[in-house]
Amino acid sequence: MSDALLAITLVWGFIFLYAIMASMDFGAGFWAMTYIKKEETNATKIANSYLSPTWEVTNTFVVGLVIAIYSLFPGAVFTIGVALIVPASLILVLLCIRSAFLVFSHSVDKYEKALTYISGLTGLIIPGLLISVLPITHLGFVEGMRGNEELNLFKLFTSPNEYAFMGFGILSTLFLSSLLLSDYSKQADETKAYKIYRRDAMITGPLMLVMAMIVMITLKSEANWLYEGMMKNSALLLVSLVFFIISGVALYLPYFSKREVKGMPRIAVIAIIIQYLVGSYVYGIAHLPYIIYPNVTILSGFTDPTSFRAVFATYIVGFAILVPGFYYFWSIFMKDQRRKFKRRQMTN
Amino acid sequence: MDHIQMARAMFGTNMAVHIIFATIGVGLPMMMLAAELMYQRTKDLQYVVMAKRWTKTLGVLLGVGIPTGTIAGVQLSLLWPGFMEVIGRVMALPFQIEIYAFMIEALFMSIYVYAAEKIKPWARVVSLFFVAFGAMASAVLISNVHAFEGTPAGFRFENGEIVDVDPWAAFFNPSFLVTAGHTALTAYTTGAFVVAAVAAYKMLKNKFGTSEFDFHQKALKLSIVLGLVFSFLTALNGHATTQHLYREQPEKLAAAEGLFETKDHAGLTLFGYTDKEAQEVKYGIEFPWVLSFLSGNSFDTVVTGLNDFPEEYWPPLYVHILFNAMVIIGSGLIALALFALVWNKWLKKDTYPRWVLWLFVAAGPLSVISIECGWIFACTGRQPWTIYRMLSTADSVTSYENLGFLFTMFILVYIILCVSVVFTLLYYFKRHSVMDDIYIAEQKDDRLFDSNS
Numbered sequence: 174m175s176d177a178l179l180a181i182t183l184v185w186g187f188i189f190l191y192a193i194m195a196s197m198d199f200g201a202g203f204w205a206m207t208y209i210k211k212e213e214t215n216a217t218k219i220a221n222s223y224l225s226p227t228w229e230v231t232n233t234f235v236v237g238l239v240i241a242i243y244s245l246f247p248g249a250v251f252t253i254g255v256a257l258i259v260p261a262s263l264i265l266v267l268l269c270i271r272s273a274f275l276v277f278s279h280s281v282d283k284y285e286k287a288l289t290y291i292s293g294l295t296g297l298i299i300p301g302l303l304i305s306v307l308p309i310t311h312l313g314f315v316e317g318m319r320g321n322e323e324l325n326l327f328k329l330f331t332s333p334n335e336y337a338f339m340g341f342g343i344l345s346t347l348f349l350s351s352l353l354l355s356d357y358s359k360q361a362d363e364t365k366a367y368k369i370y371r372r373d374a375m376i377t378g379p380l381m382l383v384m385a386m387i388v389m390i391t392l393k394s395e396a397n398w399l400y401e402g403m404m405k406n407s408a409l410l411l412v413s414l415v416f417f418i419i420s421g422v423a424l425y426l427p428y429f430s431k432r433e434v435k436g437m438p439r440i441a442v443i444a445i446i447i448q449y450l451v452g453s454y455v456y457g458i459a460h461l462p463y464i465i466y467p468n469v470t471i472l473s474g475f476t477d478p479t480s481f482r483a484v485f486a487t488y489i490v491g492f493a494i495l496v497p498g499f500y501y502f503w504s505i506f507m508k509d510q511r512r513k514f515k516r517r518q519m520t521n
Numbered sequence: 522m523d524h525i526q527m528a529r530a531m532f533g534t535n536m537a538v539h540i541i542f543a544t545i546g547v548g549l550p551m552m553m554l555a556a557e558l559m560y561q562r563t564k565d566l567q568y569v570v571m572a573k574r575w576t577k578t579l580g581v582l583l584g585v586g587i588p589t590g591t592i593a594g595v596q597l598s599l600l601w602p603g604f605m606e607v608i609g610r611v612m613a614l615p616f617q618i619e620i621y622a623f624m625i626e627a628l629f630m631s632i633y634v635y636a637a638e639k640i641k642p643w644a645r646v647v648s649l650f651f652v653a654f655g656a657m658a659s660a661v662l663i664s665n666v667h668a669f670e671g672t673p674a675g676f677r678f679e680n681g682e683i684v685d686v687d688p689w690a691a692f693f694n695p696s697f698l699v700t701a702g703h704t705a706l707t708a709y710t711t712g713a714f715v716v717a718a719v720a721a722y723k724m725l726k727n728k729f730g731t732s733e734f735d736f737h738q739k740a741l742k743l744s745i746v747l748g749l750v751f752s753f754l755t756a757l758n759g760h761a762t763t764q765h766l767y768r769e770q771p772e773k774l775a776a777a778e779g780l781f782e783t784k785d786h787a788g789l790t791l792f793g794y795t796d797k798e799a800q801e802v803k804y805g806i807e808f809p810w811v812l813s814f815l816s817g818n819s820f821d822t823v824v825t826g827l828n829d830f831p832e833e834y835w836p837p838l839y840v841h842i843l844f845n846a847m848v849i850i851g852s853g854l855i856a857l858a859l860f861a862l863v864w865n866k867w868l869k870k871d872t873y874p875r876w877v878l879w880l881f882v883a884a885g886p887l888s889v890i891s892i893e894c895g896w897i898f899a900c901t902g903r904q905p906w907t908i909y910r911m912l913s914t915a916d917s918v919t920s921y922e923n924l925g926f927l928f929t930m931f932i933l934v935y936i937i938l939c940v941s942v943v944f945t946l947l948y949y950f951k952r953h954s955v956m957d958d959i960y961i962a963e964q965k966d967d968r969l970f971d972s973n974s
Contacts, residue, residue, distance in 0.1 A: 229627055232587055233620065236594040240616045243598050247609025254602030255921050261599055262927045266934050269588035273938050276584025280577070280949040321920050477610050477686040484613050484688075491621040498628055 177475040180245040181464075183488070185457050187241055191234050192453075193349065193446060195303070198231050199296040200350020202271070206293020208369065209286075216366040217289070219358045230499075232272055244484050249464045249474030256315045256324045256465060257306065264302050271295045297343055304342030307456075308335045310465045311396050322468065334391035341384040345449075348377040352420075352445060356438035371436055375424055382417060385452075398466070402459025413451040420444035525914060527924045528600045531931065532593075533900070537893060538935045539593050542586035544892050547660045547705065548712015549579045550626075550653035555743060557646050567736050570958045571743075572649075574950075575716070576634060581945050585938045592931070600924075604907045604917035610683050611676045612669050612691045619662040626655025660708055661701040665692065667899065668700035672769050673908050695769060699761050706755040707895065711888045713748035714854060717741055718885025721878040723955075729872055733955050738872060741881065742865065749858035755851060760815065767816040770909060771825045773902040776836040777844040778812055779805070780826045787812040787824040791845060795838040800828075802841060836902045843898035850891035857884055 201220040208216035243250045274291050278284040309315070312332060314325045329335055355370035392400040403410070420441035462470040476484070553572045560568035594616075598605040608616075629651035675691030676683050720741040727734040766774040774780075779795035779802035780787060789812040793805025813822040827835055857880055864870055864877070873881075903909060907917040 229587065232591055233623055233627070236591055237620045239595050239598060240613070240620060243605050243609040244613030244617060245609075247606045247613075250598050250606045250609055251602040254598045254600075254605070255919055258599045258919060258921045258927070261595060262930070265592050265595055266930055269592060269934055270937065272588045272591075273584045273941065276581065277941055277945040280581055280945050283948075284945075317920075323921065476613070477683065479686050480610055480613060480688045484617055487614060487617045487621075491618070495621060495624050495628075499624070 176478065176481055177471045178461075179485075180475065180481065181461070181471045184238075184241050184245060185453070187234075187238050189450065189453055191231070191238055193449070194231050194234065196300065196346040196349040197353050198350075199300050200346045200348075201354060202289075202292030202296030203347065204350060204354060204370070204373070206289050206296070209289050211369075215358075215363050216354075216369050219361065219363055219366045219370075220354055221289070229272075232268070235268070245476055245481065246464060246469075246471065246474035247476050249469040251319070252315060252322055252465050252468050255322045256309055259324070259326065260302050260305055260309070264299055267295045267299050267302075271299070296346070300342045300346040301339040304338050305329075305335060308332065308338050310463070311399050311460060313396070313466050315465055315468055319468070332391075332395060334388070334395045337384065337388045337391045341381065341388050344377055344381040344384050348374060348381045349445065349449075351377060352438060352442050355436070356442050359436075359438055367438075371424060371438065374438075374441070378417070378421065378424075396466070399456075399459050403455050406455045406458065409451055409455050413448045413455070416444045416448035416451065420448070524922055524924065525918050527928060528918045529914070531924060531928045532596060532600050533897070534928075534932060534935065535589060535593050535596060536896065536900075538939065539586065539589035540892060540896055541889055542582050542589060543660065544708045544711050544889070545582055545715055546579065546586045547656045547708035548710070548715065549575055549582070550649065550656050551709050552712050552716050552744065552747070553579070554646070554649045554653050555747060557649055559743065561642060561646065565739075566962045567739060567959060570736070570955065570962050571740055573962075574953075574955070574958060577949065577953075578946065580634070581942060581949070584945075585942050588938070589935075600919055601907065601917045602919055604912060607676075607683065607908060607912055608666065611686055611688065612666060614688050614692050615662040615665045615669075619659050622655050622658035622662060624655075626652055626659065629655065657705050657708075660704050664701045664704035665694075665697050668696040669694045670906075670908050671700070671773075671899075671903055672696040672765075673911050678911065696762075696765050699758065699765050702758050703755070703762055703895075706751055706758055707892060709751040710748060710755050710851075710854065711892055713744040713751060714881075714888040715885040717744040717748060717881045718883070720744065721873075721881035724872075725875065725878050725882070732959070736955050736959070741873075745858050745861050745865075748854065749862055752851060752854045752858060756855060759848070759851065763815055764817070767822075767824065770903070772827060772830045772834055773836055773840075774816070775825060775827045775830075776838060776840050776902060777898065778802075778824075779838065779841045780812070780824060781828050783823060783826040783829050785813055785821050785823045786810045787816075787822075789815065790841075791849070793841075795841045797838055833905065836904050840898050840902045843894040843901075846894040847891050847898060850887050850894075854884055854888060854891075857881070 205217045205220035208220070211217070242253065271292055274284060274288045278288040309324060309329065312329070312334060314328045314332075315322050316325050317323050351370045351373035355367055355374055358366035358370060389400065389403070392403070423437045423440040423444065425436075460466075462472060464471055464474055475481075553575045556568045556572040556575065559565070560572070629648040633645060633648040633652060669691055672695040673691070674694040675687040675689070677685045717740075720737040723737040724734055724741065727737065763774065766777070776795075778787075779790055779793070781800040786809070788807045788809045790802040790805035790807045793802040795801075796803045810820045813820050813824055816822050816824050857877075861873060861877060861881070864873060905913055905915070907914050
């Protein structure tokens, strides 16, 4: 594998990880807002207790991702920077308010309600903006010569493909997070919350799939090069569909059993992550060699080979140290959260 | 405002907000570590309470520090894509490693906060050490990018292409140590004096002899000692920094001092403003020969004046005022801490006079102002370059022209954040008094650290 391909795989891996983590984070915010009136179900509390420990890591991950892109593909920075200045600034502002109020609400109980609405609304808007980065990279609306490029916002916001992606991003966020929360509340023995989130996953899942179809249809007419490329791997697209069905089965089938708590959300979560992994691989491989179509390719943007080796070495060393540490802490923390949660339930 | 100035103002506003929280975010963990160590030595529970309350403060401040840091990290490539293109090729390492340093800080911070009562005292000190280390390392690494901008190394431009890239040579560029050291030491100084300001204010509000007064006096004493040590080290390092400027960015030094004619036995001027027409500093106090001596350790040292550089390379002349403010406040802090220490240790007084306490109250905000002046001086003093004599600011800026709307939006967000962070701190500490915390600590309640989440 060439260095540039290795580097773009790394970036793709980061984006994928971020997409999963962020979906869960943002979606949890939205669900917490939705169920704020249904106190007896604990659905909001479950979502909020999931929300609080994740924000710092996801926030840092944004910076990590941006750094990965400009240190591995500095030649793409100018075009990306100009193309994304408006959407990225909006994302930054919303993200900033959201994280700040998440922190403040720990100290000021008055903020709790405001926080629920802030994180709920931004939980829908931010994913919609974030996923717009994809149509920006493949629709070819970044116009002008190098050094003088500009994103044609009018074309972007009149493109059906952009809206298809937005809908897909928002529904994916809701689907992924409701699935994860159903698993989380099942672990915490919160039957009522579990049932609610399981129902939400059952609704948002098929909707997400419909949106994915619309994405493909609009791609065919608006970015045919990408559509053709994705169709070369249509077998893999079918594989991803199979995993979607597996997760559906895991959610629906045990419904007919006699036990009170039905469904196997853990299996569904894993199957869906695999589905997204396969799907985004097909998209990513068809997107090559372009980073931004048709302005920048991975080769034209790639960094200096000496820098690449140095940066790559720091990735290996850094991850070797940090991943076990985080895994260890995360497992302790989640256990602790659940225990605290139960203790609170008992005292109430 | 033209487009470059708008981009500079936009990024500068972000940094001006971020730097307050980032600096205290480096200084405060050092104070927390000191308080924990004092507890290990004296077994006085009040030091644990101190560390706990500072931890809480830090947690709230991070609520602005991290988001504004996220903005800074992303905005660099949005506003200065030309600059980040070079940085990405040559100087990516500090950014990469900084992420890990931050992760280490976050990880050990969580361990310290969530597991404080479950781990042994030495483990608590160790985790706090890593918190402080991670915070300091992030600051040092990011300042290294700034050092590189002033003294670039590890690459060459050949026909507009970057060649001979050596990322580690860029990392260890000539002013790395002295610049990074300056950032770390001033952050520690600021951390100590900000704590001192709060403690002194609380002493003024409480009666002598109450245990609340006693608590704050302990905090003040601790910060006086540390403040003195770090402000003195800052002065030594500042001297080294000046000598680096003399060798590596002479026009920046000349602008800082308002020196137009190249000469030996050059004087140092305090106060006043630089008059371009008259080619001198007006209304200043001149100390003859001092600048030559400071630059090269001898009065014969020839210091190059601005007239020896083409005028388009001149930094803005107002940097003289910023440089002065930084130096004068820094010296004032040393004098104040030294006076308070002598008063307390050698004159054996029980407490400090009220006017000294008021001076400490002022010292906190002043030390933050000094940090701001230092950063603005360091960055505007490098103009018209983003990378000294390699890349101009004009070549770094984005080609996107309509920054006005985005700028307004960011300003609004900064205002919201700054107002709510102050409100949050006041709200929380009004409801959690020192006496409550001391009482809880004395009851050995196992939920001592539970409210930190």
